[in-house]
Amino acid sequence: MSAPDNIEAIMRTAPVIPVLVVEDIGHARETAEALVEGGLKVLEVTLRTEHALEAIKRMNLVPGAIVGAGTVTNPDQLHAAVDAGSEFIVSPGLTEKLGTAAVKSRIPFLPGIANSGDIMRGMDLGLKHFKFFPAMANGGVPALKSLAAPFFQCKFCPTGGVSASNAPEWLAMEQVLCVGGSWVAPAGASPEEITRLAKEACELAPA
Structure with missing residues (x-):
């Protein structure tokens, strides 16, 4: 998946995109394998640790995995993530400089937004x-509902405080294609536990 217009296809792959903070590079590939086995193929590796780019390379070796970089905040990080094999880019916010670089690179891009000004900048x-x-x-679901109304043509992936218990409420929104969360691969979890959590996440349905 590397076409510029397929971020929606990536978002529709599964109800949950695992948000991964890789502290132990030795477990990167087995974590990816466990998530893919459980049905979660889209993996967001956050650039919050020194191992992130290497983790992206290793996870890319897992058949079926669609690996992208998260917490991308500037063009240099974007290019480094693409060079490491990222198939999509996620950012916590949106600047004109980062957005322009992402569009120019033709990489599927999911920028973070928090208000109407952010959305308009993206549009x-x-x-x-x-x-x-x-x-x-x-502000949770009520806040996104208020934002989504005037921007009816936009689609969203809520991330940050989303859990297995509240994900169905988010997924019930027509404009929400998926959610992002770290609960499917908690620190210290075994591959078997991660696979179980991934399978449960795949079964999440709108409330």
């Missing part, structure tokens, strides 16, 4: 798919 760049972040801290 000016030709973007229609956004990460609502941090979802719960920004």
Whole structure:
């Protein structure tokens, strides 16, 4: 998946995109294998640790995995993530500089937004798919419903405070294609536990 217009296809792959903070590079590939086995093929590796780019390379070796980089905040990080094999880019916010670089690179891009100004900035760049972040801290479902109404043509992936218990409420929104969450691969979990959590996440349905 590397066409510029397929971020929606990536978002529709499963109800949940695992948000991964890789502290132990030795477990990167087995974590990816466990998630894919459980049905979660789209994996967001956050650039929050020194191992992130190497983790992307290793996870890319897992058959069926669609690996992208998260917490991308500037063009240099974007290019480094693409060079490491990222198939999509996720950012916590949206600047004109980062947005322009992403559009120019033709990489599927999911920028973070928190308000109407962010969305309008993205739309000016030709973007229609956004990460609502941090979802719960920004007012939860009622806040996104209010934002989504005037921007009916946009689609969203809420991330930040989303859990197995509240995900169905988010997924019930027509404009929400998926949610992002870290609960499917908690620190210290065994591959068997991660696979179980991934299978449960795949079965999540709108409330």
